[in-house]
Amino acid sequence: MQEATFLILTALAAGSQHGYGIITDVQAISAGRVQLKAGTLYAALERLRADKLVEVDREEIVDSRLRRYYRLTAAGAELLAAEAARLQANARVAMSRLTPATGVLT
Amino acid sequence: MSDSAGLERRYRQLLAGYPRAFRREHEQEILAVLMAGAGEGQRRPGVGEAANLIRYALWMRLGLSRGGIMINEKTFPISVDRPSRSLMTAFGAGRKAPRVTMSPSTVDIRMGWAFHASIPRQAVASARPLSRAELRGPFRLSVLRGVNYWPCTALVNGASTGLVEITLDRLKWVRLGPFGAPMRRLIVSAEDQSGLVAELSPSTQRPPGSGDPAL
Numbered sequence: 001m002q003e004a005t006f007l008i009l010t011a012l013a014a015g016s017q018h019g020y021g022i023i024t025d026v027q028a029i030s031a032g033r034v035q036l037k038a039g040t041l042y043a044a045l046e047r048l049r050a051d052k053l054v055e056v057d058r059e060e061i062v063d064s065r066l067r068r069y070y071r072l073t074a075a076g077a078e079l080l081a082a083e084a085a086r087l088q089a090n091a092r093v094a095m096s097r098l099t100p101a102t103g104v105l106t
Numbered sequence: 107m108s109d110s111a112g113l114e115r116r117y118r119q120l121l122a123g124y125p126r127a128f129r130r131e132h133e134q135e136i137l138a139v140l141m142a143g144a145g146e147g148q149r150r151p152g153v154g155e156a157a158n159l160i161r162y163a164l165w166m167r168l169g170l171s172r173g174g175i176m177i178n179e180k181t182f183p184i185s186v187d188r189p190s191r192s193l194m195t196a197f198g199a200g201r202k203a204p205r206v207t208m209s210p211s212t213v214d215i216r217m218g219w220a221f222h223a224s225i226p227r228q229a230v231a232s233a234r235p236l237s238r239a240e241l242r243g244p245f246r247l248s249v250l251r252g253v254n255y256w257p258c259t260a261l262v263n264g265a266s267t268g269l270v271e272i273t274l275d276r277l278k279w280v281r282l283g284p285f286g287a288p289m290r291r292l293i294v295s296a297e298d299q300s301g302l303v304a305e306l307s308p309s310t311q312r313p314p315g316s317g318d319p320a321l
Binding site for chain 2: 018019020023037038039040041042043046047050051052065066067068
């Protein structure tokens with residue numbers, strides 16, 4: 001899974017968000033490193049929706065502009081959990097090998 | 107105020123590049139995101155933002171809108187016999203192996219820069235193993251390798267065995283090198299011929315989320 005996809009799913013893990021909310025949240029999660037552009041975000045959302053990993057939660061009109069909120073589906077949450085576990089396992093091995101003397105996992 | 111109206115108009119012009127159906131569904135929403143991200147007094151779309159919109163509009167129009175996302179996928183390598191390996195390198199498919207990738211929604215076929223097709227799974231009418239003897243017309247020559255095209259039919263292979271014929275229920279625009287071309291029938295050489303046929307056959311398509319622990 002690409003990092004952008006992982007971060008979009010992560011942004012939606014705590015609850016539904018609209019497009020701009022996802023962009024700012026992804027930026028916050030990645031400590032400013034990943035700045036999603038609108039084209040990238042909507043290509044990703046289109047794809048995630050087609051694969052039934054994300055669905056539309058609700059729509060609102062704010063300041064006469066449309067806000068569509070997205071949320072994770074059960075399948076999306078499962079996939080994110082599996083991917084997070086995989087990354088964590090990899091990271092743990094990396095950290096343990098970088099500190100062979102102590103073997104300490106921080 | 108006029109600044110933001112001008113900016114919105116320019117964003118709208120960029121969004122006009124997207125396919126109509128996508129625009130109907132998302133234009134207002136994306137416009138809201140773009141305007142929310144605009145700086146105070148900004149009059150023109152940023153270069154990066156504009157390039158990004160143009161890029162994905164183009165990708166969607168070409169049916170290539172994978173957006174670089176890899177999830178929930180199964181990959182079937184396209185088989186390549188020994189004499190054809192250097193040809194694959196020439197097609198830029200040496201390192202990134204030629205393959206058929208399937209997600210719950212899409213079948214994606216790629217051979218380096220030479221061929222790329224992204225097909226909705228519903229558009230696959232049938233898939234069956236094809237023996238070399240059945241290759242007719244211009245494809246009869248069993249020496250053909252790489253990417254060959256005949257009106258509405260493409261042969262994308264690295265071997266003359268393990269062939270799978272995929273028939274679509276509609277014409278689909280695919281990329282042949284730098285060009286686009288319509289395609290209705292695709293023949294690929296698969297390392298796992300029966301596995302690919304089984305995965306592609308519409309009857310074996312499971313509804314997403316059923317029974318597959320990976321989902």
